[in-house]
Amino acid sequence: MLRKSDFIARYGGDEFVLLLEDLTGHADLAQLLKKIEGTITTPILLSNDESVQVGASMGVVLYPFADTDQADQLLRWSDQALYEIKAHKADRENCWALFGEENFADQRNPAQVLLDNGALEVWYQPILDSRKGKIVGIEALARLRDENGTIWPPARFLPQLHGEDFSDLNKQVLTQALKDLSILDAQGWPLWVSVNLDPRSLSGSCITCLREILGESTVDASRVTLEILEGEDFLERQTALELLLEIKALGFRLALDDVGSAYSSLLRMKDLPIDEIKLDQGFVRTLELRPQDLHFLNAIQDLANGMQVDLVVEGVETEDILDAVTVMGSTLLQGYTIAKPMPFAELKAFLKHSVFPHRHRPISLLGLYATRLAQHEALKKTIIRSPRAVDYLTLADATVCPLHGDIHRLGQDNVNRLDHLHREYHRAIAVMDALLLASPSGADWSAVDQAVEAFEQAIVKTYFEEKSKKQQTS
Numbered sequence: 001m002l003r004k005s006d007f008i009a010r011y012g013g014d015e016f017v018l019l020l021e022d023l024t025g026h027a028d029l030a031q032l033l034k035k036i037e038g039t040i041t042t043p044i045l046l047s048n049d050e051s052v053q054v055g056a057s058m059g060v061v062l063y064p065f066a067d068t069d070q071a072d073q074l075l076r077w078s079d080q081a082l083y084e085i086k087a088h089k090a091d092r093e094n095c096w097a098l099f100g101e102e103n104f105a106d107q108r109n110p111a112q113v114l115l116d117n118g119a120l121e122v123w124y125q126p127i128l129d130s131r132k133g134k135i136v137g138i139e140a141l142a143r144l145r146d147e148n149g150t151i152w153p154p155a156r157f158l159p160q161l162h163g164e165d166f167s168d169l170n171k172q173v174l175t176q177a178l179k180d181l182s183i184l185d186a187q188g189w190p191l192w193v194s195v196n197l198d199p200r201s202l203s204g205s206c207i208t209c210l211r212e213i214l215g216e217s218t219v220d221a222s223r224v225t226l227e228i229l230e231g232e233d234f235l236e237r238q239t240a241l242e243l244l245l246e247i248k249a250l251g252f253r254l255a256l257d258d259v260g261s262a263y264s265s266l267l268r269m270k271d272l273p274i275d276e277i278k279l280d281q282g283f284v285r286t287l288e289l290r291p292q293d294l295h296f297l298n299a300i301q302d303l304a305n306g307m308q309v310d311l312v313v314e315g316v317e318t319e320d321i322l323d324a325v326t327v328m329g330s331t332l333l334q335g336y337t338i339a340k341p342m343p344f345a346e347l348k349a350f351l352k353h354s355v356f357p358h359r360h361r362p363i364s365l366l367g368l369y370a371t372r373l374a375q376h377e378a379l380k381k382t383i384i385r386s387p388r389a390v391d392y393l394t395l396a397d398a399t400v401c402p403l404h405g406d407i408h409r410l411g412q413d414n415v416n417r418l419d420h421l422h423r424e425y426h427r428a429i430a431v432m433d434a435l436l437l438a439s440p441s442g443a444d445w446s447a448v449d450q451a452v453e454a455f456e457q458a459i460v461k462t463y464f465e466e467k468s469k470k471q472q473t474s
């Protein structure tokens with residue numbers, strides 16, 4: 001009878017508290033309460049063939065409509081509603097009463113009021129082009145500022161928005177973002193902007209709205225990327241593709257947001273008219289704990305290349321991660337270590353003063369790991385395609401490999417072991433190349449795989465050891 005998101009607790013002898021979340025409206029609530037009533041009042045057949053029936057009275061309080069966020073106050077009010085309905089047992093229509101129902105039948109909740117009253121602020125998170133070493137784009141992020149000056153992030157206000165609110169939100173964010181972009185243009189910052197479109201707002205009327213906003217701006221649509229969440233049901237709908245094509249026809253770029261966060265289909269991705277994929281932060285921000293996930297990043301990068309779409313890597317939260325994804329060849333990067341989301345006024349100062357040195361070689365052990373991974377994948381592809389493209393005698397000499405210098409620079413206490421494993425790896429792959437030259441088919445990669453594995457594990461081990469040393473001294 002309850003949904004997965006609901007919560008039930010026994011509060012007293014015959015008193016229970018239910019926490020029902022994610023309700024979309026009164027009808028939704030009424031349906032759920034009816035179901036609960038139905039279950040409770042179902043007659044129970046006893047062993048002597050007699051049947052008994054119990055009843056219930058329920059007091060309901062709605063958050064965020066009730067003017068408090070204190071749990072005990074909410075409980076007290078639901079208790080008041082409970083006594084109210086108990087007092088009308090003889091003549092009641094439902095077995096529940098809503099606390100303060102008469103007061104908020106048509107009332108807008110606090111987030112809706114803030115949105116209606118122009119409390120929206122657009123904050124921006126810069127996106128770095130690691131190859132150019134400069135900020136090339138920004139993602140526009142919605143915030144609400146309440147009367148106390150507190151900033152509400154989307155996680156706080158989105159659950160309170162419904163229906164038309166989403167279109168209103170998109171409209172306000174996009175309009176503001178385009179205004180800010182032309183201000184930046186005038187100051188010599190020709191950036192592009194990425195705006196999140198809530199899929200709940202996508203309908204025929206949103207096309208008209210997008211066209212209007214564009215008409216009022218001097219910014220070309222090709223500098224605006226509209227991000228759509230990958231996990232949303234929207235993309236399952238038949239009409240989705242048509243709508244996306246219409247948006248594309250207006251000249252906007254389209255990005256699929258948070259790729260990898262839901263059980264979504266890569267197959268579906270190939271049918272969508274997208275220009276960009278944004279890799280979910282979840283993969284990237286945990287790279288320091290799971291360096292192996294860089295293999296996944298490498299694969300996604302190949303996929304993006306193959307599809308000829310841009311890849312933006314989100315969740316670049318530490319210097320080590322920035323190092324690793326940069327040396328692995330990821331170009332467009334976004335995350336805390338580059339910049340946190342900030343108000344427009346701060347963005348201008350940030351653009352003026354930020355410097356991002358160009359990186360050719362890794363500066364951390366995580367970067368060393370990433371370099372090795374990318375280099376091996378590329379080398380393997382090359383010699384499978386054409387073993388003659390590399391000279392195996394040169395390949396056998398690990399000291400001419402750029403990684404040799406990196407190991408001596410970064411290897412710390414394990415430099416000898418890493419150096420040894422690096423040489424073993426080069427020997428194995430040179431042998432492999434020679435074997436492929438002799439007989440292009442039927443080659444056995446297991447010796448190379450073993451050498452790769454041992455080398456990789458030693459880098460990770462050194463990385464973890466160095467990290468724990470640093471943590472102990474700090």
Ligand SMILES: [Mg+2]
Pocket residue numbers: 139196227257
């Ligand atoms: Mg986004």
